Amino acid sequence: MKFAICNETFQDWPLDRGFAFAAECGYTGIEIAPFTIAAYARDISTGQRQEIRRQIDAAGLETVGLHWLLAKTDGFSLTSPDAEVRRRTADYFGELARLCADLGGRVMVLGSPQQRNLAPGVTREAAMQFAAEILQTALPVLEETDVTVAVEPLTAEETNFLLTAAEAVELIERVGSPHVRLHLDCKAMAGETVPMPELIARHHAMLAHFHANDPNRQGPGFGQLDFLPIFRALGEADYRGWVSVEVFDYTPGVDRLARQSILYMQDCLPKL
DSSP: OEEEEEGGGGTTSOHHHHHHHHHHHTOOEEEEOGGGTOSSGGGSOHHHHHHHHHHHHHTTOEEEEEOSTTTTOOSOOSSOSOHHHHHHHHHHHHHHHHHHHHTTOOEEEEOOSTTTOOOTTOOHHHHHHHHHHHHHHHHHHHHHHTOEEEEOOOOTTTOSSOOSHHHHHHHHHHHTOTTEEEEEEHHHHTTSSSOHHHHHHHHGGGEEEEEEOOTTSSOTTSSSOOOHHHHHHHHHTTOOSEEEEOOSOOTTOHHHHHHHHHHHHHHHGGGO
16 A cells, blocks of 8 residues: 655645655655645646755655645635636636646646535536536546546535545546545545445445545644555455545644654554
Protein backbone atom coordinates (compact mmCIF):
# COMPACT_ATOMS: atom_id res chain seq x y z
CA MET A 1 0.00 0.00 0.00
CA LYS A 2 1.36 3.39 -1.02
CA PHE A 3 0.85 6.32 1.37
CA ALA A 4 0.67 9.96 0.30
CA ILE A 5 -0.44 13.19 1.93
CA CYS A 6 -2.23 16.25 0.58
CA ASN A 7 0.02 19.28 0.47
CA GLU A 8 -2.46 21.80 1.91
CA THR A 9 -1.98 19.90 5.19
CA PHE A 10 1.19 21.97 5.57
CA GLN A 11 -0.82 25.20 5.32
CA ASP A 12 1.50 28.20 4.94
CA TRP A 13 4.77 26.26 4.87
CA PRO A 14 6.92 26.78 1.78
CA LEU A 15 6.20 23.97 -0.66
CA ASP A 16 9.66 22.46 -0.47
CA ARG A 17 9.55 22.37 3.35
CA GLY A 18 6.23 20.48 3.22
CA PHE A 19 7.58 18.01 0.67
CA ALA A 20 10.68 17.34 2.75
CA PHE A 21 8.65 16.84 5.93
CA ALA A 22 6.25 14.46 4.18
CA ALA A 23 9.20 12.35 3.08
CA GLU A 24 10.71 12.48 6.56
CA CYS A 25 7.45 11.10 7.98
CA GLY A 26 7.57 8.17 5.56
CA TYR A 27 5.12 9.20 2.86
CA THR A 28 6.20 8.39 -0.68
CA GLY A 29 3.64 10.51 -2.53
CA ILE A 30 2.33 14.06 -2.45
CA GLU A 31 -1.07 15.25 -3.67
CA ILE A 32 -1.36 18.87 -4.73
CA ALA A 33 -4.20 21.34 -4.20
CA PRO A 34 -3.74 23.85 -7.05
CA PHE A 35 -4.86 26.78 -4.86
CA THR A 36 -1.69 26.33 -2.79
CA ILE A 37 0.21 27.51 -5.86
CA ALA A 38 -2.20 29.95 -7.54
CA ALA A 39 -5.94 30.53 -7.70
CA TYR A 40 -6.10 29.35 -11.33
CA ALA A 41 -4.08 26.67 -13.08
CA ARG A 42 -3.46 28.95 -16.04
CA ASP A 43 -1.58 31.35 -13.75
CA ILE A 44 1.05 28.73 -12.87
CA SER A 45 3.90 29.29 -15.31
CA THR A 46 5.97 26.64 -17.04
CA GLY A 47 8.91 27.66 -14.89
CA GLN A 48 6.90 27.28 -11.67
CA ARG A 49 5.70 23.85 -12.73
CA GLN A 50 9.23 22.72 -13.48
CA GLU A 51 10.53 24.05 -10.15
CA ILE A 52 7.77 22.39 -8.12
CA ARG A 53 8.36 19.10 -9.86
CA ARG A 54 12.08 19.46 -9.15
CA GLN A 55 11.32 20.06 -5.47
CA ILE A 56 9.08 16.99 -5.31
CA ASP A 57 11.75 14.86 -6.96
CA ALA A 58 14.42 16.28 -4.64
CA ALA A 59 12.36 15.20 -1.63
CA GLY A 60 12.21 11.68 -3.03
CA LEU A 61 8.44 11.81 -3.51
CA GLU A 62 6.12 10.96 -6.39
CA THR A 63 3.36 13.32 -7.48
CA VAL A 64 0.01 11.60 -7.04
CA GLY A 65 -2.00 14.29 -8.78
CA LEU A 66 -4.42 17.09 -7.91
CA HIS A 67 -7.48 17.58 -5.71
CA TRP A 68 -9.62 20.58 -4.67
CA LEU A 69 -9.77 21.17 -8.41
CA LEU A 70 -12.16 24.12 -8.48
CA ALA A 71 -11.58 25.53 -4.99
CA LYS A 72 -11.14 29.30 -4.84
CA THR A 73 -12.19 29.75 -8.48
CA ASP A 74 -15.18 31.55 -10.00
CA GLY A 75 -17.27 30.89 -13.06
CA PHE A 76 -17.16 27.08 -13.16
CA SER A 77 -19.91 24.53 -12.47
CA LEU A 78 -20.48 20.85 -13.18
CA THR A 79 -24.25 21.25 -13.18
CA SER A 80 -24.96 24.66 -14.69
CA PRO A 81 -27.82 24.91 -17.21
CA ASP A 82 -25.73 27.57 -18.98
CA ALA A 83 -23.91 25.99 -21.93
CA GLU A 84 -21.17 28.64 -21.84
CA VAL A 85 -20.41 27.91 -18.16
CA ARG A 86 -20.22 24.21 -18.98
CA ARG A 87 -17.85 24.91 -21.88
CA ARG A 88 -15.57 27.01 -19.66
CA THR A 89 -15.61 24.30 -17.02
CA ALA A 90 -14.66 21.60 -19.53
CA ASP A 91 -11.86 23.78 -20.86
CA TYR A 92 -10.61 24.35 -17.33
CA PHE A 93 -10.49 20.62 -16.68
CA GLY A 94 -8.16 20.48 -19.66
CA GLU A 95 -5.92 23.15 -18.07
CA LEU A 96 -5.92 21.19 -14.82
CA ALA A 97 -5.01 17.96 -16.61
CA ARG A 98 -2.01 19.66 -18.23
CA LEU A 99 -0.94 21.03 -14.84
CA CYS A 100 -1.32 17.59 -13.30
CA ALA A 101 0.81 15.99 -16.00
CA ASP A 102 3.43 18.76 -15.84
CA LEU A 103 3.82 18.08 -12.10
CA GLY A 104 4.15 14.34 -12.77
CA GLY A 105 0.68 13.35 -11.57
CA ARG A 106 -1.85 10.93 -13.04
CA VAL A 107 -5.10 11.50 -11.11
CA MET A 108 -7.38 14.46 -10.38
CA VAL A 109 -9.89 14.08 -7.53
CA LEU A 110 -13.17 15.74 -8.43
CA GLY A 111 -14.73 16.89 -5.18
CA SER A 112 -15.43 20.64 -5.41
CA PRO A 113 -18.79 20.61 -3.57
CA GLN A 114 -19.73 24.22 -4.23
CA GLN A 115 -19.19 23.91 -7.98
CA ARG A 116 -21.38 20.79 -8.22
CA ASN A 117 -24.37 22.08 -6.24
CA LEU A 118 -27.66 22.02 -8.09
CA ALA A 119 -28.94 25.45 -9.01
CA PRO A 120 -32.64 26.16 -8.39
CA GLY A 121 -34.73 24.37 -11.00
CA VAL A 122 -31.98 21.95 -12.11
CA THR A 123 -33.09 18.36 -11.62
CA ARG A 124 -30.80 15.51 -10.66
CA GLU A 125 -31.24 13.99 -14.12
CA ALA A 126 -30.32 17.25 -15.85
CA ALA A 127 -27.29 17.62 -13.57
CA MET A 128 -26.12 14.11 -14.49
CA GLN A 129 -26.38 15.02 -18.17
CA PHE A 130 -24.54 18.33 -17.71
CA ALA A 131 -21.73 16.78 -15.65
CA ALA A 132 -21.31 13.91 -18.12
CA GLU A 133 -21.17 16.40 -21.00
CA ILE A 134 -18.41 18.40 -19.30
CA LEU A 135 -16.29 15.35 -18.58
CA GLN A 136 -16.81 13.95 -22.08
CA THR A 137 -15.76 17.30 -23.57
CA ALA A 138 -12.56 17.17 -21.48
CA LEU A 139 -11.72 13.60 -22.55
CA PRO A 140 -9.34 14.47 -25.44
CA VAL A 141 -7.01 16.34 -23.06
CA LEU A 142 -7.34 13.64 -20.38
CA GLU A 143 -6.35 11.06 -22.99
CA GLU A 144 -3.51 13.22 -24.33
CA THR A 145 -2.05 13.74 -20.84
CA ASP A 146 -2.96 10.26 -19.55
CA VAL A 147 -4.69 11.80 -16.55
CA THR A 148 -7.73 10.27 -14.85
CA VAL A 149 -10.53 12.24 -13.21
CA ALA A 150 -11.64 10.43 -10.05
CA VAL A 151 -15.22 11.41 -9.16
CA GLU A 152 -15.69 11.82 -5.41
CA PRO A 153 -19.04 11.26 -3.69
CA LEU A 154 -19.55 13.71 -0.83
CA THR A 155 -22.06 14.12 2.00
CA ALA A 156 -25.23 16.17 2.26
CA GLU A 157 -23.37 18.45 4.69
CA GLU A 158 -21.20 19.60 1.79
CA THR A 159 -23.30 19.45 -1.37
CA ASN A 160 -26.62 18.31 -2.85
CA PHE A 161 -25.31 16.30 -5.83
CA LEU A 162 -23.44 12.98 -6.06
CA LEU A 163 -23.96 11.92 -2.46
CA THR A 164 -23.22 8.21 -2.76
CA ALA A 165 -20.70 5.96 -4.45
CA ALA A 166 -23.54 4.50 -6.52
CA GLU A 167 -24.44 7.97 -7.86
CA ALA A 168 -20.79 8.67 -8.69
CA VAL A 169 -20.61 5.36 -10.56
CA GLU A 170 -23.77 6.31 -12.48
CA LEU A 171 -22.03 9.47 -13.71
CA ILE A 172 -18.84 7.56 -14.53
CA GLU A 173 -20.77 5.03 -16.59
CA ARG A 174 -22.50 7.81 -18.50
CA VAL A 175 -19.12 9.24 -19.47
CA GLY A 176 -17.89 5.80 -20.48
CA SER A 177 -14.12 6.30 -20.41
CA PRO A 178 -11.26 4.69 -18.46
CA HIS A 179 -10.07 8.25 -17.83
CA VAL A 180 -13.09 8.93 -15.57
CA ARG A 181 -13.24 6.65 -12.55
CA LEU A 182 -14.14 6.61 -8.85
CA HIS A 183 -12.60 8.16 -5.75
CA LEU A 184 -13.56 7.06 -2.22
CA ASP A 185 -12.97 9.06 0.95
CA CYS A 186 -13.45 7.66 4.46
CA LYS A 187 -15.09 10.80 5.88
CA ALA A 188 -17.56 10.86 2.98
CA MET A 189 -18.24 7.11 3.10
CA ALA A 190 -19.17 7.50 6.77
CA GLY A 191 -22.27 9.34 5.54
CA GLU A 192 -23.58 6.32 3.65
CA THR A 193 -25.78 3.56 5.03
CA VAL A 194 -23.58 0.89 3.44
CA PRO A 195 -20.51 -0.09 5.51
CA MET A 196 -17.18 1.15 4.11
CA PRO A 197 -15.70 -2.31 3.40
CA GLU A 198 -18.84 -3.24 1.47
CA LEU A 199 -18.68 -0.02 -0.56
CA ILE A 200 -15.08 -0.84 -1.48
CA ALA A 201 -16.02 -4.40 -2.42
CA ARG A 202 -18.97 -3.24 -4.55
CA HIS A 203 -17.13 -0.58 -6.47
CA HIS A 204 -13.46 -1.61 -6.47
CA ALA A 205 -13.40 -2.17 -10.24
CA MET A 206 -14.01 1.57 -10.69
CA LEU A 207 -11.67 2.72 -7.93
CA ALA A 208 -8.82 5.01 -9.01
CA HIS A 209 -7.89 6.77 -5.76
CA PHE A 210 -8.54 6.74 -2.01
CA HIS A 211 -8.45 9.33 0.79
CA ALA A 212 -7.77 8.30 4.39
CA ASN A 213 -9.26 10.44 7.14
CA ASP A 214 -11.59 10.16 10.11
CA PRO A 215 -15.23 11.31 10.19
CA ASN A 216 -14.06 13.85 12.80
CA ARG A 217 -12.22 15.58 9.90
CA GLN A 218 -8.77 14.77 11.27
CA GLY A 219 -6.29 12.12 10.17
CA PRO A 220 -6.55 8.34 10.34
CA GLY A 221 -6.09 7.20 13.92
CA PHE A 222 -7.27 10.51 15.39
CA GLY A 223 -10.85 9.34 15.90
CA GLN A 224 -12.93 6.22 16.35
CA LEU A 225 -12.75 4.86 12.79
CA ASP A 226 -11.02 1.45 12.61
CA PHE A 227 -8.94 1.24 9.44
CA LEU A 228 -8.22 -2.48 9.68
CA PRO A 229 -11.47 -3.52 7.90
CA ILE A 230 -10.96 -0.73 5.36
CA PHE A 231 -7.38 -1.74 4.50
CA ARG A 232 -8.44 -5.40 4.48
CA ALA A 233 -11.14 -4.58 1.92
CA LEU A 234 -8.67 -2.62 -0.22
CA GLY A 235 -6.28 -5.57 -0.09
CA GLU A 236 -8.97 -8.07 -1.02
CA ALA A 237 -9.87 -5.81 -3.95
CA ASP A 238 -6.20 -5.81 -5.02
CA TYR A 239 -6.20 -2.02 -4.90
CA ARG A 240 -2.75 -0.82 -5.94
CA GLY A 241 -3.29 2.91 -6.06
CA TRP A 242 -2.46 5.59 -3.51
CA VAL A 243 -3.94 6.05 -0.06
CA SER A 244 -3.66 9.80 0.59
CA VAL A 245 -4.15 11.45 3.96
CA GLU A 246 -6.53 14.41 3.69
CA VAL A 247 -7.53 16.36 6.80
CA PHE A 248 -9.78 19.35 7.39
CA ASP A 249 -9.39 19.98 11.13
CA TYR A 250 -5.84 21.00 11.99
CA THR A 251 -6.40 21.32 15.74
CA PRO A 252 -3.79 18.64 16.65
CA GLY A 253 -1.13 20.58 14.71
CA VAL A 254 0.44 19.97 11.33
CA ASP A 255 3.44 18.01 12.58
CA ARG A 256 1.38 15.65 14.72
CA LEU A 257 -1.27 15.10 12.05
CA ALA A 258 1.28 14.20 9.41
CA ARG A 259 3.43 11.95 11.63
CA GLN A 260 0.77 10.10 13.56
CA SER A 261 -1.51 9.50 10.57
CA ILE A 262 1.11 7.49 8.73
CA LEU A 263 2.32 5.76 11.89
CA TYR A 264 -1.23 4.60 12.57
CA MET A 265 -1.68 3.32 9.00
CA GLN A 266 1.68 1.56 9.00
CA ASP A 267 0.77 -0.07 12.30
CA CYS A 268 -2.39 -1.46 10.72
CA LEU A 269 -0.60 -3.29 7.92
CA PRO A 270 0.97 -6.18 9.89
CA LYS A 271 -2.44 -6.87 11.47
CA LEU A 272 -4.24 -7.46 8.17
